[in-house]
Amino acid sequence: MMFAAGFGTRMGALTADCPKPLIQVCGVPLIDHTLGLVRMVEPERIVANLHYLPEQLRTHLADTDVRMSHETPDILDTGGGLRHALPLLGEGPVMTTNTDAIWSGPNPFEMALDHWDPDKMDGLLVCVPRAQTLGHAGKGDFHLSQTGQITRGLDVIYGGVQILKTEGLADIPDQSFSLNLLWDQMIRDKRLFGVSYPGKWCDVGNPDGLRLAESLLKESHV
Numbered sequence: 001m002m003f004a005a006g007f008g009t010r011m012g013a014l015t016a017d018c019p020k021p022l023i024q025v026c027g028v029p030l031i032d033h034t035l036g037l038v039r040m041v042e043p044e045r046i047v048a049n050l051h052y053l054p055e056q057l058r059t060h061l062a063d064t065d066v067r068m069s070h071e072t073p074d075i076l077d078t079g080g081g082l083r084h085a086l087p088l089l090g091e092g093p094v095m096t097t098n099t100d101a102i103w104s105g106p107n108p109f110e111m112a113l114d115h116w117d118p119d120k121m122d123g124l125l126v127c128v129p130r131a132q133t134l135g136h137a138g139k140g141d142f143h144l145s146q147t148g149q150i151t152r153g154l155d156v157i158y159g160g161v162q163i164l165k166t167e168g169l170a171d172i173p174d175q176s177f178s179l180n181l182l183w184d185q186m187i188r189d190k191r192l193f194g195v196s197y198p199g200k201w202c203d204v205g206n207p208d209g210l211r212l213a214e215s216l217l218k219e220s221h222v
Contacts, residue, residue: 001096005051010206019053021099025213031099041109047088051075079177083169098160102213104220105199108161115195122165122191127156134202135209150192159201
């Protein structure tokens with residue numbers, strides 16, 4: 001599941017007439033950077049959610065095998081958007097990803113799959129130590145224990161890639177809601193885990209992040 005429905009307001013004028021997933025980094029749309037990593041793990045199906053300027057994304061993805069989950073009339077946030085897309089995603093745990101980050105290092109989807117243990121996990125998040133992040137102005141999101149269990153804290157940033165069991169979504173009454181609600185329940189149940197990313201990660205949420213991402217990609221290809 002690729003989250004591609006957001007308004008991208010932090011990008012200012014750049015998203016006035018272009019959805020953020022189509023903003024280019026080194027000549028390639030953000031969503032295509034993500035899609036390239038996704039395809040390396042050969043998922044059974046790929047879904048993207050659409051809301052803001054959907055026709056542009058629909059046209060861009062028209063000749064691919066990506067299925068599209070249209071959110072209308074209202075945007076549904078990450079939790080509501082994932083639940084809305086479940087008929088397209090099918091049964092079982094799903095991988096989800098944001099489409100506004102650039103990774104330099106191992107494929108985060110491969111890392112998640114290598115560490116996924118459904119017997120003890122309801123969710124597994126790929127997290128990045130704060131010192132290895134670029135373009136992220138906020139505080140950390142989680143604390144990652146030596147066993148990989150996650151609690152709320154400031155040590156690591158959630159990088160936007162995860163594996164998630166989706167059964168708990170049915171218990172949330174809201175139509176539009178954040179996946180934080182599901183994570184908090186998993187934390188209470190001691191079923192939310194993380195894996196620490198060893199490379200660098202750039203948040204492309206604003207124009208400064210865009211410039212940092214381009215520098216990161218050029219540096220990684222030297």
